[in-house]
Amino acid sequence: MPHPRPTLATLLLLGVLALAGCADREEPAGTEGDDSGAFPVEVQAEGAPAVTLETRPERIVSLSPVATETLYAVGAGAQVVAVDAVSNHPEQAPTTELSGLNPDPEAILAHQPDLVVVNADLENKLADALAPTGTKTLVLPAAATLDAAYRQFELLGTATGHRAEGEDLARRTREDLAKIVADTPEPEQPLTYYHEVDETFYSVTSTTFIGQVYDRFGLTNIADGDDPNAAGGYPQLSAETILRADPDLIFLADTVCCGQNAETVAQRPGWDTLTAVREGRVVELNDDIASRWSPRVVDFARAVSEAVTTAVAGTSE
Template sequence: MRLPLAMKVPALVVTAALSAALLGACGDSTTEENSKSKTVSVEAANGTVAIAAPAKKIVSLSPTATEMLFAIGAGDQVVAADALSNFPSDAPKTDMQGMTPNVDAILNYEPDLVVLSFDPGTIESQLKKAKVPVLVEAPATSLADSYDQIQDLGIATGKKEEASDVVQKMTEDIDAAVKSAGELTERSYYHESDATYYSATSKTFVGEIYSKFKLKNIADEADTAGTGYPQLSAEHIVNKAPDFIFLADTASGGQTAQTVAARPGWNTIPAVQNGKVVELNEDISSRWGPRTVEFAVSVSTALKG
């Protein structure tokens, strides 16, 4: 999976490993409500976080979290979002960077909640000193993680029912996309995260989507380090001759079906020969929010075509 665009490879591998550790440390979100203080406790990747709910002045430094917040109807509660939060179009995008956040810039918005996908240093501890709660919702490693994060944000914003509705609809729509692909047979694929051949295995969030369509990942056996995001060689890809190639580096890397076909030796790959090089929407394929449904539809469409 390509993580948010600011997380460039090979930093992606380090971030993914940290995210997996954080996610492994947390369980399902729980809520404890005190009628006097009106606080809720949310179990996120950074542990139990006490929030005065509903949070009404949220700073989101995660494009995925921004999409989730708007999807559950909490968009009006977001006062600022990072520079990569380009969806929906009315998100309050700023020049703040999620990977290199500035505490003073964040505090200028007087937030009552800050949402991060990654803490590059001491941002969480600095915000805690300012008595601002922080939710770290790390890059999801599975659909279950994504659903859990949506529920977390629902608890924090007073939109629990709406969050449950979003999760239910995502589940139903992804299942419908799989069903619409017709009879599924095992075929191979290569997911390209960037033009240096970093990929994502079946153990990742994006890999889980492909697995629902019974697609076999040619990156799995190459992941000797177990990061989930191995760097393949051109020789490996050509020798494995995938039936499909999915490009998640169309915008940042300028890759297209034509550039792939022009690579030495790649004209022998069935995906290239049969017109099965799929140009994905880079944002949708790198995030783990509600628009994952659109990613699943793209895969379904490719299999039917």
């Protein structure tokens, strides 16, 4: 992918590649005793190695923005001693210059972690480098489905001694999302949409985690084409393809990174003729919320719900 932005498009694509071939395989989030804080525990994310934690980790380094959000959401924030440079939520997370894309074992070990959480660890290079110090590496690949995301919530709860909180977070997120979808009016005819990852027209298909959220609302993805699995679910469209499809809704997930908004979209050659532009249905999303399989997926769903509700109200007038 030619666009250099590591906080969104690149990170998404790397996560998808790390997960390739594993999206349909279901594995338990982890096993432990009856007590939420019982150790040792063995945890394993889909498409990643199993990790045994002998004791509750008290010094966690997170090199994944999704993991950072989830750690705080399950109540493990006090155990987090450092996070990577793009982990910007919540505000109290101890952000450093560490990189999840190019992890530096020496810089990581300077924080004296007993657990490091990463999005990907090709050939176990980081795990092998940290193992002699007794530091465990937990890999959490990109979640390809909502259910996989929920399992990661449970897994991080188990791994950090907050099993009940992880299970509760998964349950609440699932229920909140279901309620948002149920409360959203259904259009008489299916609405089409275009989700923009960056201004070079990279998008997502229905096979991705993001696309699955849209699917819950019955929306039709113009990026699916003849093969929704093409390009790992992250194809680059052409302006001509988008203009020809004339989507009812446009969702911009490049407002922060690339300064895109309803006005810049309308200024693109020919885009002022699109239904979504003419009807004021260009939705400006927060880049991070619209790209992370974190508990904030509920906020993403609310934004989609509001857009669908507005569109339905407009077509019924």
